[in-house]
Amino acid sequence: MHKLILPLNLVYGFNKKKQEDRVFSINLNDYRNKGTCFFIMNKVKQIYHELVKPQIDKLPNLQYPIRCDYIVFKKDKRAFDVNNVCAIADKFLMDAIVEYGKLPDDNYNYYKGFGKVGFGGVDKENPRIEVIIHENVKD
Numbered sequence: 001m002h003k004l005i006l007p008l009n010l011v012y013g014f015n016k017k018k019q020e021d022r023v024f025s026i027n028l029n030d031y032r033n034k035g036t037c038f039f040i041m042n043k044v045k046q047i048y049h050e051l052v053k054p055q056i057d058k059l060p061n062l063q064y065p066i067r068c069d070y071i072v073f074k075k076d077k078r079a080f081d082v083n084n085v086c087a088i089a090d091k092f093l094m095d096a097i098v099e100y101g102k103l104p105d106d107n108y109n110y111y112k113g114f115g116k117v118g119f120g121g122v123d124k125e126n127p128r129i130e131v132i133i134h135e136n137v138k139d
Contacts, residue, residue, distance in 0.1 A: 002062075004055045006089050006129040008074070012044050026092070026129065028084035049096045056100045063135040064103060064110040068093070071120040075127035086117045089129045112137055 006026070013022040024030050024044045034040050070086040090113075094106040103110050115134065 001135070002059055002133040004052065004093070004131045004133070006093060006131060007048070007051055008072070008085070008127045008129060010044065010047050010051060012040065012047055026085060026088050027080075028087055031088045045092060045095065048092045049099060052093065052096050053100065056096055056102060059097075059102050059133075061101070062097070062103050062133065065112045065137050066103065066110065067112045067115045067134045067137040069116040069132040069134070070114065071116075071118050071130045071132075073120045073123040073126070073128050073130070075122070075124050077122055082117050082119055085129065086114065089131070090114065093131060112139065 009023050009025050011021045012024050014020070015022055024034060024040075026048075031041075034044075068090060070082075070089060072080075072082055072085050074080065094103075094111060097103050098106050105111075115132075115137075120130065
């Protein structure tokens with residue numbers, strides 16, 4: 001079992017007109033809305049992989065098949081769809097794990113998908129997604 005801490009948001013640029021960061025929220029809504037631009041999504045994916053690489057580098061080669069549990073800690077009490085967040089976090093994380101050689105592929109032979117997903121509570125100081133990777137899972 002391995003635990004990783006994933007970001008809920010990442011900055012992928014700066015809007016000069018509005019004088020503010022361009023922020024991608026790790027959720028299905030931003031993925032759908034900004035995902036039509038290949039340039040933005042490629043940049044977001046590269047930044048995400050760089051952010052999680054130090055944690056992935058510490059993992060051994062994973063004993064497959066694996067399954068992941070996700071717990072989301074938001075910065076406020078606003079209601080949200082946990083699966084919208086976890087779906088994109090999972091997609092980005094599995095791509096990074098495969099890219100960095102910890103798993104041969106993320107198809108169903110190696111990755112059995114989500115286990116548990118849930119809301120962990122409000123953490124104003126450290127909003128995040130915690131993922132637990134389970135190895136050698138049985139169907």
